[in-house]
Amino acid sequence: MNESMQVEIAGLTLKNPLLPASGTYGYGREYLPFFTPDLFGAVVTKGVSVTPWVGNPPPRVYETPSGMLNAIGLQNPGVERFIAEALPFLEPYRTPVIVNVVGKTIEDYVAVVERLNDFPVVSGYELNISCPNVKEGGIAFGTKPDCAFQVTAAVRKATRKPLIVKLSPNVTDIIAIAKAVEEGGADAVSLINTLLGMAIDIRSRKPVLGNVVGGLSGPAVKPVALRMVYQVYKAISIPIIGMGGICSAADALEFIMAGATAVAIGTGMFHDPMQPQKILDGIREFLKDENIGSIAELKGIAHD
Amino acid sequence: MRQTEALIVERTVLGPGYYYYRLLCPEIAELAKPGQFIEIKVSSEGTLDPLLSRPISIYRIDRKEGSLAVIFKTVGRGTRRIAELKMGNQVSIFGPVGNGFTLPEETGRIALIAGGIGMPPLFSLAEHYPERDFTLFYGGRSAGDLLGLEAWEKLGVPYRLATDDGSAGFHGLVTALFEKEYEARPFDYMIACGPKPMLRAVQQLAAKYRLPGALSLEAYMACGVGACLGCTCVTTKGYKRVCVDGPVFDISEVAFDE
Numbered sequence: 001m002n003e004s005m006q007v008e009i010a011g012l013t014l015k016n017p018l019l020p021a022s023g024t025y026g027y028g029r030e031y032l033p034f035f036t037p038d039l040f041g042a043v044v045t046k047g048v049s050v051t052p053w054v055g056n057p058p059p060r061v062y063e064t065p066s067g068m069l070n071a072i073g074l075q076n077p078g079v080e081r082f083i084a085e086a087l088p089f090l091e092p093y094r095t096p097v098i099v100n101v102v103g104k105t106i107e108d109y110v111a112v113v114e115r116l117n118d119f120p121v122v123s124g125y126e127l128n129i130s131c132p133n134v135k136e137g138g139i140a141f142g143t144k145p146d147c148a149f150q151v152t153a154a155v156r157k158a159t160r161k162p163l164i165v166k167l168s169p170n171v172t173d174i175i176a177i178a179k180a181v182e183e184g185g186a187d188a189v190s191l192i193n194t195l196l197g198m199a200i201d202i203r204s205r206k207p208v209l210g211n212v213v214g215g216l217s218g219p220a221v222k223p224v225a226l227r228m229v230y231q232v233y234k235a236i237s238i239p240i241i242g243m244g245g246i247c248s249a250a251d252a253l254e255f256i257m258a259g260a261t262a263v264a265i266g267t268g269m270f271h272d273p274m275q276p277q278k279i280l281d282g283i284r285e286f287l288k289d290e291n292i293g294s295i296a297e298l299k300g301i302a303h304d
Numbered sequence: 305m306r307q308t309e310a311l312i313v314e315r316t317v318l319g320p321g322y323y324y325y326r327l328l329c330p331e332i333a334e335l336a337k338p339g340q341f342i343e344i345k346v347s348s349e350g351t352l353d354p355l356l357s358r359p360i361s362i363y364r365i366d367r368k369e370g371s372l373a374v375i376f377k378t379v380g381r382g383t384r385r386i387a388e389l390k391m392g393n394q395v396s397i398f399g400p401v402g403n404g405f406t407l408p409e410e411t412g413r414i415a416l417i418a419g420g421i422g423m424p425p426l427f428s429l430a431e432h433y434p435e436r437d438f439t440l441f442y443g444g445r446s447a448g449d450l451l452g453l454e455a456w457e458k459l460g461v462p463y464r465l466a467t468d469d470g471s472a473g474f475h476g477l478v479t480a481l482f483e484k485e486y487e488a489r490p491f492d493y494m495i496a497c498g499p500k501p502m503l504r505a506v507q508q509l510a511a512k513y514r515l516p517g518a519l520s521l522e523a524y525m526a527c528g529v530g531a532c533l534g535c536t537c538v539t540t541k542g543y544k545r546v547c548v549d550g551p552v553f554d555i556s557e558v559a560f561d562e
Contacts, residue, residue, distance in 0.1 A: 023532070024527070024531065024532060025531055026530070026531035026532075026533075030527070030529045030530040030531035030548070031529060031531060033305035033306065033307075033398075033529070034305075034307065034398075034529075046531075054542065054543060055533065055536070055543060057538070058523065058535075058536050058537060058538065058543075059523070059524050060524075060533070060534045060535070060536060061524050061525070061526045061532070061534030061535065062524055063354060063355060063356050063382075063524070065353065066352060066353045066355060067355060068355060068356060068526060070526065070532070070534055072532070072533050072534060075533050075536070075543065218352075218355050219352045219353070219355070247352055267355070267526075269527070270355070270356055270357075270526045270527045270528075270532065271345075271347070271352060271355050271356065271357075272345065272396070273307060273398065273527075273529065274307060
């Protein structure tokens with residue numbers, strides 16, 4: 001293990017600071033032709049709900065300048081099939097597994113977490129309270145500080161495992177939400193989820209996406225995400241997992257310098273499935289070139 | 305599935321907006337089956353826009369040379385960027401992706417129904433099964449949209465053409481042409497690739513004549529590996545991923561919206 005890349009987040013020791021963004025990596029199996037889950041400091045799974053969710057009608061994705069819109073709608077097979085199929089696949093790998101949890105009610109979130117608590121392969125949870133593509137629940141929890149607090153506190157009571165809460169950028173004041181989930185007992189926050197957007201097909205005169213609106217991701221959102229990480233870093237004392245358009249080692253380093261302890265790649269992996277490896281190589285090279293002993297030394301350095 | 309830098313060994317402009325490329329990529333050619341596709345990276349080195357790779361159907365597989373050929377039409381920013389690549393350039397690709405065609409042992413007389421740029425995967429299929437009894441029904445807007453007819457001739461597969469403007473073959477829909485021929489001499493199996501309205505009509509014909517068969521779909525895709533669930537289509541068994549559960553589906557399985 002290369003110790004210069006090691007970071008601590010929410011009580012977990014990660015061998016490197018790079019994670020896959022939830023929803024872009026499935027449960028890990030599909031990327032095996034390119035790399036194994038052990039490439040990442042931790043795996044973050046696609047969202048898991050109590051019962052299966054079918055997701056939104058197609059079309060679900062559409063490319064936009066330097067980015068893409070998606071409205072998948074958190075399609076997932078539910079926690080029981082996740083236990084039967086995804087956990088046995090992930091179990092042999094050594095990298096920690098963070099399960100992204102989605103729900104329509106507070107009870108839904110709690111039920112998923114309680115069902116997964118006894119599985120040692122589950123290292124922690126990331127609560128998705130910020131998906132813009134699911135009408136009830138999801139985003140509703142992420143846009144009001146008191147709701148964000150309540151869901152975080154309820155899940156906190158249900159588990160002693162590391163608890164990360166993923167925040168929405170589609171709010172007036174992301175700092176208020178970040179403070180609320182910190183107060184609710186979160187060990188870390190992930191930011192940002194996608195920015196709400198849309199596209200119209202001028203030939204059919206109709207919205208392109210089956211869901212009408214969708215989440216914008218990719219390089220187009222990076223400056224917004226970076227600004228939010230920078231602002232939130234100053235306001236809270238728990239660690240941040242930074243994400244939003246990260247496609248290169250330089251992007252990842254910017255987020256770390258803005259205050260992120262770890263970073264996630266999502267849409268960047270769609271640009272090139274070998275991008276995660278390239279980012280890790282690039283960060284190592286930067287540390288060597290700049291004679292920096294540990295990536296942790298760079299955290300929040302842009303604030304000094 | 306492999307990722308590689310493929311060398312472009314041939315580039316031909318087949319007509320306005322239509323391109324033929326032959327790519328040297330032995331690792332991928334070795335694995336490729338008819339009906340599969342490759343993902344071609346469209347941004348130039350060091351740039352991120354256009355962001356996503358483009359899924360392009362395989363037209364010919366040459367294991368001996370270690371090459372794959374593709375034919376595509378320029379429809380947007382991504383395909384226009386691919387069309388700018390010259391012979392001798394390298395391009396980053398990964399694949400083969402998708403299930404491809406699997407023919408049952410006995411297929412009898414097979415109708416291949418191609419609409420416009422849906423032709424290439426059907427050619428890879430016909431070339432892979434030289435002993436089967438194929439007939440191609442090939443429809444397009446106009447004569448200039450019907451590509452590679454000499455190759456079909458060389459393969460010994462008879463073809464019937466249909467155009468919207470009557471500039472080549474039958475004046476009308478390719479599905480109407482198929483129906484005429486079917487009434488004279490029936491088929492036992494149907495395989496189609498083309499625009500959605502044509503696929504829907506093919507599905508209705510298959511139901512009418514009780515024919516088994518397959519449809520090859522296309523969709524906007526993001527990851528191209530089955531992870532993002534972005535390219536799903538509606539089937540009788542729920543949402544399925546076009547990229548890895550397809551692009552080839554049973555002819556009765558796809559649910560078209562009205």
